């Protein structure tokens with residue numbers, strides 16, 4: 001793992017980073033899982049700003065303020081639904097990480113936290129998603145030194161164990 005990345009277990013809404021990433025829906029109008037938790041913690045102003053964005057295509061990313069969150073910004077990205085792996089899911093998930101990090105670099109964001117995008121309701125196999133997340137972030141950081149810290153936030157123990165295992169394998 002590079003010096004700029006770390007893995008923690010916890011609730012992404014509590015983190016005092018410059019930006020947290022939301023695993024959003026295409027509508028950007030909230031949902032369950034981490035999306036619901038972020039909207040609850042940010043307050044209704046977040047939904048009001050999201051309504052102005054006209055949704056977000058799968059694999060793309062859009063940015064809003066963080067409102068009541070400790071994070072200044074929320075980067076909303078829409079992960080792929082898992083259909084078995086033959087519908088470009090790997091590439092689309094990779095684009096979520098790249099597009100989120102590109103926005104972060106544009107906004108001079110130095111610290112950013114990612115949830116395990118698509119691994120909840122969207123059903124992407126955890127270890128496969130985790131390998132994509134770590135390799136995309138590492139690749140991006142090589143060429144973008146302005147981002148100082150990327151945190152992978154795992155909600156459960158199994159995701160945490162999986163990230164640690166993949167990081168050991170990749171280094």
Ligand code: ADP
Pocket residue numbers: 010011012013023024032033034035037079115116117118119120121122123153154155156159
């Ligand atoms: P998706 O629709 O992209 O699958 P989910 O929100 O269902 O999104 O799940 C994505 C990941 O976020 C899952 O690994 C889930 O356990 C995790 N998660 C849910 N709530 C939180 C939270 N408050 N902080 C960090 N991760 C969370």
